[in-house]
Amino acid sequence: MDEQEIQEVTEDSQILEETVLNERLVTHPQWGEVRLSMPTLKTQRKIDAISRSRKKMLLNSFDEIPGSDGETVRMPAHPSHETLRKQYLEAGWWTEEREQEMDEASDFHVDKLAYLESLGFESEEECDTVADKARVQLFKIFEAEEEGVSDELEAALAIVTDVGVRYDVEAETEVRAAAPSTEVDDILQELSMQREMYHAYVELIEAYNALLAIQSEHTSLFMDSWQEQLKYYIRLAQVHYCIERVETGESLWPSVEAMELEEDSELIGWAFNELSAYWQGLTDESRERMKKYDFIYGRSGRPESSDDSPDLQESKTDGEPAASELISSTEDSDTTETSPKTT
Numbered sequence: 001m002d003e004q005e006i007q008e009v010t011e012d013s014q015i016l017e018e019t020v021l022n023e024r025l026v027t028h029p030q031w032g033e034v035r036l037s038m039p040t041l042k043t044q045r046k047i048d049a050i051s052r053s054r055k056k057m058l059l060n061s062f063d064e065i066p067g068s069d070g071e072t073v074r075m076p077a078h079p080s081h082e083t084l085r086k087q088y089l090e091a092g093w094w095t096e097e098r099e100q101e102m103d104e105a106s107d108f109h110v111d112k113l114a115y116l117e118s119l120g121f122e123s124e125e126e127c128d129t130v131a132d133k134a135r136v137q138l139f140k141i142f143e144a145e146e147e148g149v150s151d152e153l154e155a156a157l158a159i160v161t162d163v164g165v166r167y168d169v170e171a172e173t174e175v176r177a178a179a180p181s182t183e184v185d186d187i188l189q190e191l192s193m194q195r196e197m198y199h200a201y202v203e204l205i206e207a208y209n210a211l212l213a214i215q216s217e218h219t220s221l222f223m224d225s226w227q228e229q230l231k232y233y234i235r236l237a238q239v240h241y242c243i244e245r246v247e248t249g250e251s252l253w254p255s256v257e258a259m260e261l262e263e264d265s266e267l268i269g270w271a272f273n274e275l276s277a278y279w280q281g282l283t284d285e286s287r288e289r290m291k292k293y294d295f296i297y298g299r300s301g302r303p304e305s306s307d308d309s310p311d312l313q314e315s316k317t318d319g320e321p322a323a324s325e326l327i328s329s330t331e332d333s334d335t336t337e338t339s340p341k342t343t
Helices: 003-021 041-059 081-091 096-118 124-143 151-160 169-178 182-222 226-242 256-260 265-279 284-297
Strands: 024-028 032-036 062-066 072-076 243-245
Touching: 003 284, 024 265, 032 265, 041 226, 081 182, 096 182, 124 151, 124 182, 151 169, 169 182, 182 284, 226 243, 226 256, 226 265, 243 265
Parallel strands: none
Antiparallel strands: 024 032, 032 243, 062 072
């Protein structure tokens, strides 16, 4: 078997073993060895129960605001996403055009990522390594010729072997004109591919940053809706019931409420990311391959939300690339909010 086949067999074996045992063992510097699991029916009932309780609490939470007529107005502490959207639309804070921009930014980011994968991108460092090797090869080829390397040719070689520089037709034409063999053409072709991958990688980073900016704006506006608050609480519950220390068999935190009070966001982020990777079936090998996009996947923090089941979002400090979370059916429907007056 070749290397790729061996890798596929290894990944399939890991997934099969973890599915049969319903566990993945990972090591954390503070907690030691911990066990991740998929929720059993019993565990899911517990998660659903506390999510229903939290939903009721969120919907029954009100803030008392002094009115202009001297009376106190009770306003929902956590309005629905739809209520906030209407308010922001009227205020011009979040328009339908902005919503469309976010969707387009997400699609553009995915397209860039898919294109880079189709090119066979390994890493930014790999592009530089290949270019450095090509530079040495080209100089050896030309230095072996009677004419040697002129100042003009040296300048042209510096340009064509720098993957960070956009394609320069004049420089490449000069190198090809001086080429003593087709070996130079092959090297230039390889450099062209590395340059294409490098610039596609840069464009992916730009697309990600653009998506991140608009998603951050969206999150800051809607994070107080009861739906977003509930989603986050469900994530905490999933971590509480589906991750335990192997040594003690106990959850990482004594309760979901304790997780809410955790001040170390890195600990919460680590737990989110590890459970997400396990639930999505990301093997050790696939996660290693994803490190080439560490500006997206290599960060920890509070995951962004999406709507599929049964995964958690992998992320990011900020945003989001496409992954999903288990969302209880208790939050599927919107609830009408009232704002009764009290005197």
